[in-house]
Every structure is written in structure tokens, then in C-alpha cells.
Amino acid sequence: MATQTIEGYRAGAEVYHGDDLCKKKSIQLLEELCLPRGLFPMEEMEEFGYNREAGFVWLIQKKKKDHVFKQIKRAVSYAPEVTAFVEKHKLKKLTGVKTKELLLWLSVAEVYFEKPSSEKLTFKTGTGLSDSFPSSAFQLEK
Numbered sequence: 001m002a003t004q005t006i007e008g009y010r011a012g013a014e015v016y017h018g019d020d021l022c023k024k025k026s027i028q029l030l031e032e033l034c035l036p037r038g039l040f041p042m043e044e045m046e047e048f049g050y051n052r053e054a055g056f057v058w059l060i061q062k063k064k065k066d067h068v069f070k071q072i073k074r075a076v077s078y079a080p081e082v083t084a085f086v087e088k089h090k091l092k093k094l095t096g097v098k099t100k101e102l103l104l105w106l107s108v109a110e111v112y113f114e115k116p117s118s119e120k121l122t123f124k125t126g127t128g129l130s131d132s133f134p135s136s137a138f139q140l141e142k
Helices: 002-010 019-032
Strands: 014-017 045-051 056-061 065-069 074-087 090-101 104-113 120-125 130-134
Touching (some): 002 045, 002 056, 019 045, 019 056, 090 120
Antiparallel strands (some): 120 130
16 A cells, blocks of 8 residues: 555655665765654665655565664664655654554654754654653664
8 A cells, every 4th residue: 555655646746766875865865854864774775765845755675674773772663665754853654563552562653853953853743642852862873
């Protein structure tokens, strides 16, 4: 289903291929949105697309990637395809990203700063639960 969504937004989108270029473009996008540069620690990226007019972005990687944000000890899983609608300080209608809460994997629906000056990044699940963490936990890892 997500692929059909992507197809609808391809027209007029900037599309990039190859791991290095896709990582570079995804980091540039996060900087442009004033979000932490390490929010998409994906590997073997094949495609990055951004339809500026619609505010729609997609990232495609070879296989699912599990990642632990060490500073907050939080496990996050990135599907082979991640999509979102974007605006300054916010990712919304996010698909392909899950976080582990106790023993359950919950889909992350939104990532945002309450206020642009906030140091806390809020993650909201599809069930309406939300939690905030220091934005420094999502910086690029060396």
C-alpha cells in the first residue's frame, strides 16, 4: 500500500539513488526541517525521494534496520520503506518506523518539537501515546 502512496507523489519529486547520496540528502532534509541529523540511521539505502510541493518524503533501504539510540536506550526498527509528510520541526503520517515499548513494537506516527526552541523531541505512536526525549540523543553517531 505504501508503494502506491509513493507512486502518487513521484511526479515532480527529487529522487536520488545510492547509499552515500541518499544518506547525504536525508541528512540535508533533516537539517532543513530543523530536526536532529541522526533520526534516520538507515543502511544500504537505495532511494531517497522528496516532493517539496506536497511535503512528502520516502526512503528505501535494502532490508529492515534495527537501531538502538544508546543515550536513551530506545530500540527503533526501520522498515525497508519509510515515508512521511514533512514540515519545519515535524514529521507526520510517518510509516515504516516502530519503537519498542516494554514488550510491544508500536508504530511511530509523528516526530516533532512542541516549540521550535525546545530541546525535547516528541514521538507519538499511532495509538496516541507519546514520549519526549532530549534531541541530543538523535545526533549522528560517529
